[in-house]
Amino acid sequence: MEQLTPRSTNYAQWYNDLVLKAGLAEHSAVRGCMVIKPYGFSIWERMRDDLDRRFKETGHENAYFPLFIPKSFLSKEAAHIEGFAKECAVVTHYRLKTSEDGKSVIVDPEAKLEEELIVRPTSETIIWNTYKNWINSYRDLPLLINQWANVVRWEMRTRLFLRTAEFLWQEGHTAHATREEAEVETKLMLDVYSDFVQDILAIPVIKGVKTESERFAGAIDTYCIEALMQDGKALQTGTSHFLGQNFAKAFDVKFTNAAGKQEYVWASSWGVSTRLMGALIMCHSDDNGLVLPPRLAPIQVVLVPIYRKEEERTAMVDACQKLVVELKAVGIRVKLDNDDKKKPGWKFAEYEFKGVPIRLAIGPRDLESGTVELSRRDTLTKESVSINGLSERLPLLLEEIQQSLFERALEFRNQHITPVETWEEFQSVLKNKGGFISAHWDGSTETEEKIKEATKASIRCIPLNNKPEAGACIFSGKPSSQRVYFALAY
């Protein structure tokens, strides 16, 4: 197993090395598009399944809408097109033909589409155009629909999982009879995301609302959860948008209310993506490779038997298989690796690199004494423990590791929320410490932009639990009624 570039040497390189070497993803032959490799995909699948269960428990259904969006749809919501539709993949033709020399294929100029189709960068427009036919009366509301899909945004500078031209995500699109109901939904889904990211990914998040300039194109309010990576940069891990009646007006979606009057429908949309894989990696992993929280890990416990002689093998494999059955019976995702082609040392390095939370190694002496060597991936500690009782001990230990990862990340995050009072302090903390900077801001987009130009830091959010506090904007000195969180961000 090759060494990773240490985080302290080059964090970006460490990240890229880890994604490649742990078999999570790689760049493809298509610029900006990634291949999600089997191990990476098995982690994404577990995220998807857990989220999907939460969506269904909160009353949502899945559906599927077209990959393509007619170009004219994108112009219908003015703010939406401004923010979104510019960098995208445009389908202009629908046929290839063999070239005249017969050696290659060329685009058939006669097969030009009357109206170009855009590969969806997000689906509000095609979905609201569809909802128009589904909604007539208040009895048709609410519509609580989610879609798991691929989307394309033509990014010029891409990074595996964090920013790719094509990525996988889910997008919820809900329709409601009242403003209040749509706002409740928007916040409910922020809570669903927040609970998921904290409880399963073990990543602490700050819930907040975006400033006007950071809002989703077409939204009235964008709520977000913001996480902190080990290099002190913030990463937005989910957003939930209150869209008001903007898309209903753009696509003329009205309903007859209980009083028989026509009204425009209220909307929310919300999404998380394969970016969560990036957050997961950058929050917990170390210079030895990936570190996975047990609730998410595809393999929670790996069992590596060690033997030299063939006569040791049978007894060893028997003992291991018995243990596997016991551990599976208590719901542990356990893997026995008795592949003779690979040496124990190679396996140790491999599972450490892939972030398996607990490794159990059993040698002939262990078998005699009824013990195993138990290694924790998060602390890299080892101890000899009794084989008896592992089916009680391991579920508790997995939970302990889950909690410990969360608390470690929470402590780091909390140590990296720094209140500052002056512009000098702001710049110094940003440069020397990183993390979230809690500072007064005058509320203007102009100031926000000047701060960003000067430092690259953006306002990540106005925290939802914010207390009113009179102060002066760190940049303009103008009066401010609350602090907001600034940070450098992915």
Add this chain to the structure above:
Amino acid sequence: MEQLTPRSTNYAQWYNDLVLKAGLAEHSAVRGCMVIKPYGFSIWERMRDDLDRRFKETGHENAYFPLFIPKSFLSKEAAHIEGFAKECAVVTHYRLKTSEDGKSVIVDPEAKLEEELIVRPTSETIIWNTYKNWINSYRDLPLLINQWANVVRWEMRTRLFLRTAEFLWQEGHTAHATREEAEVETKLMLDVYSDFVQDILAIPVIKGVKTESERFAGAIDTYCIEALMQDGKALQTGTSHFLGQNFAKAFDVKFTNAAGKQEYVWASSWGVSTRLMGALIMCHSDDNGLVLPPRLAPIQVVLVPIYRKEEERTAMVDACQKLVVELKAVGIRVKLDNDDKKKPGWKFAEYEFKGVPIRLAIGPRDLESGTVELSRRDTLTKESVSINGLSERLPLLLEEIQQSLFERALEFRNQHITPVETWEEFQSVLKNKGGFISAHWDGSTETEEKIKEATKASIRCIPLNNKPEAGACIFSGKPSSQRVYFALAY
């Protein structure tokens, strides 16, 4: 609930009406692309999850490859481009810009791609280009990978689920060290499909191999499962291809074998799609709407309470909720519909239309006598049964319905396999009876094409369990060694 066009009047219209009115899918604003509605998607999800489990049990892992394929990749496998790449969505540009009058968006002519990208019609080329980097040694083999994805084929005449420009599917792509292993895999996956379609969808299938002209573009052999619809037309419900070394040669994918020698890798690919939804509908449903096999049905049992007075309501809902808990405890997917805004008669029609296998209705008198009215969707029969014991009775009844649907379809299918000896007989059976025609064929593509031109019937497959039998081709009179299955097909 509006009436469906009866099957006997217009089968195609019946199908389209049913898909729309049962809330399964509808046409979208994008030509040829469908919207899969929540109820339709919940059925597809159950297919997907069951298949996914079977793939994993047979050692496969999921991964994700790019949506786009560079145009030049398609030319690399000669047969592949001939059969496939012509009717497809071509991305030529990556940016839109605001028009000069500021009123609309136009494609930015400066953002033209150097090489056009094709929206994947199937992924052999991009995947084998990726496998090149993953495979070096026999130790890297086999690679057993599946992808769930959307694909696009620019169909001019589309029908919901059966033939759409965009559809959802899975595509397995495996790489092996030997020809034998790749062939075993190809046949294994045909069995996985066959078991799934027969056991879950309750659709009997014929396993066979395609003739040369019906083979997948780039395959050495295409295996298929063919099902029969109620109108006597065949529908291919799954294919598994032995690709030989064709794609390995096209993308130069070699491995070092155990003896240290370089060899090209052997391949299979296999897929099923949302077409299965069309097969499901056309195999079992009737003039009253959808009929779903219990193992697949998202709702297996619906419970409709009937009451007039408010004081009846509480006792009724209590009794129903108690029953729901009991039925859920034995693993039944049960829905209690106590929506007061809708009348029982409307609900009866709705769940009948949506194909829920068992309906239970409970009125005040039933409550007194401890009975429910039980209606079977497949037979449209009703009986009064005791509430006590439903949690034992219903699982058995659901299995009975599952078997009964399969047997009904099997009987119909078997009655519609007609051996014919002459060309006159062939034409007469095709016109008056439909179904599969078992006939001798001289083995030439020329004859196959002439028969297709004359009758539109194609050779669906050469059945895998075929017995050698000397005879004369029904069309050319030339000698033949076995019978093949002809049919009109979707």
